[in-house]
Amino acid sequence: PGARSETVFxxxxxxxxxxxRNWPVVFDTARGSRLTDVDGRxxxxxxxxxxxxxxxxxxxxxxxxxxxxxxxxxxxHGLDMYTTAKGEFLETFRDLVLEPRNLxxxxxxxxxxxxxxxxxxxxxxxxxxxxxxxxxxxxxxHGMTLxxxxxxGNSMKRGGAGVPLVxxxxxxxxxxxxxxxxxxxxxxxxxxxxxxxxxxxxxVIVETVQGEGGINPARIEWLQGLAELCKKHGMLLIVxxxxxxxxxxxxxxxxxxxxxxxxxxxxxKSISGxxxxxxxxxxxxxxxxxxxxxxxxxxxxHNPAFVTATxxxxxxxxxxxxxxxxxxxxxxxxxxxxxxxxxxxxAGITVKGRGLxxxxxxxxPEQAAKVCAAAFERGLLMETSGPLSEVMKxxxxxxxxxxxxxxxxxxxxxSVRTVVK
Ligand code: PMP
Numbered sequence: 286p287g288a289r290s291e292t293v294f295x296x297x298x299x300x301x302x303x304x305x306r307n308w309p310v311v312f313d314t315a316r317g318s319r320l321t322d323v324d325g326r327x328x329x330x331x332x333x334x335x336x337x338x339x340x341x342x343x344x345x346x347x348x349x350x351x352x353x354x355x356x357x358x359x360x361x362h363g364l365d366m367y368t369t370a371k372g373e374f375l376e377t378f379r380d381l382v383l384e385p386r387n388l389x390x391x392x393x394x395x396x397x398x399x400x401x402x403x404x405x406x407x408x409x410x411x412x413x414x415x416x417x418x419x420x421x422x423x424x425x426x427h428g429m430t431l432x433x434x435x436x437x438g439n440s441m442k443r444g445g446a447g448v449p450l451v452x453x454x455x456x457x458x459x460x461x462x463x464x465x466x467x468x469x470x471x472x473x474x475x476x477x478x479x480x481x482x483x484x485x486x487x488x489v490i491v492e493t494v495q496g497e498g499g500i501n502p503a504r505i506e507w508l509q510g511l512a513e514l515c516k517k518h519g520m521l522l523i524v525x526x527x528x529x530x531x532x533x534x535x536x537x538x539x540x541x542x543x544x545x546x547x548x549x550x551x552x553x554k555s556i557s558g559x560x561x562x563x564x565x566x567x568x569x570x571x572x573x574x575x576x577x578x579x580x581x582x583x584x585x586x587h588n589p590a591f592v593t594a595t596x597x598x599x600x601x602x603x604x605x606x607x608x609x610x611x612x613x614x615x616x617x618x619x620x621x622x623x624x625x626x627x628x629x630x631x632a633g634i635t636v637k638g639r640g641l642x643x644x645x646x647x648x649x650p651e652q653a654a655k656v657c658a659a660a661f662e663r664g665l666l667m668e669t670s671g672p673l674s675e676v677m678k679x680x681x682x683x684x685x686x687x688x689x690x691x692x693x694x695x696x697x698x699x700s701v702r703t704v705v706k
Pocket of ligand 1: 335398399400401403426427428429492496497525526527528529553554
């Protein structure tokens, strides 16, 4: 019975484990927007694999093709050999994602996780431009490998890992100065300052909505200004869509809202649709300057993930129904959160977000974790984010039903009330 009790994990697993500390139960099965623990208790999941489960747990439209593929002994591991599963994914991605949006990208499979995609994007930007420095943003999060950590603007996430490998200069993210300093003034001055060592950065890496940084949406005009600035200074624009892509903010890519076309895009988390490891780097054709084998890795191209990713695109991205429902559900959450902020005015709550990436920021940072703990007691899973963990973060599956969404929002309202009163 070891695997059914918590103690075995405490004895055998590294202290680095984290989420289980907030949710000290052993989960066993999951379907749609719910998980079930070994005691049969059900939890509504507004965490959704930190954005890796945009279509919920075990979505039936993906499960059947996966089972069929395994049943016929489809290739599972094939490094980056040509396989039917990969070919179908590439064509489906072109037909359902790129062409309808008039986007032209070549697709790289950099390895299984978001951090692999970020590493690859940083390396390519440096190779293509022949420059080394990178610009990142305050509060950014890009992953746990050393290159990705170097462009992560949160010293807590760096832990004891030490000196950044990549020379990265953090610039103020949108709204950093609450509108008191004109957009990009600081940025432009440093770029022109011969003494700042910033004169010729290779590129800029940005999230359109910072996820781990506390659900901070950049304004459309700020994103457009950033794209222009990149053009003007010959810097490549890398949009990290690992968390906000695949429909989290409504459209497939989070940058579509600004009408910009990044030079490089990183995608992971929900792209396989089934919680299977998969990542993409999208590269403008003219800068696809990789030589064969220059960025390799054993798990580039996980064929069962290609199968579920293809099924997910066909099921959810053949029309704009998911985008429209995500935007409507997002508005609904925003209204409910605004009511919570008004009803608990003494807590100084700020409502944040875009699409179905939403957050409540608390003036007293510790209240966010307390609300998450109170919600867990009521059977709702959520995590905190932000530099002080001051934001209660909500990322439900995009497929959450209206009733489940309301159930979760009621739990959040009750939990906030118990914590702030
Ligand atoms: N970029 C962003 C924006 C992320 O949110 C994350 C993960 N939270 C990553 C990169 C890293 O992805 P992974 O954990 O799959 O390496």
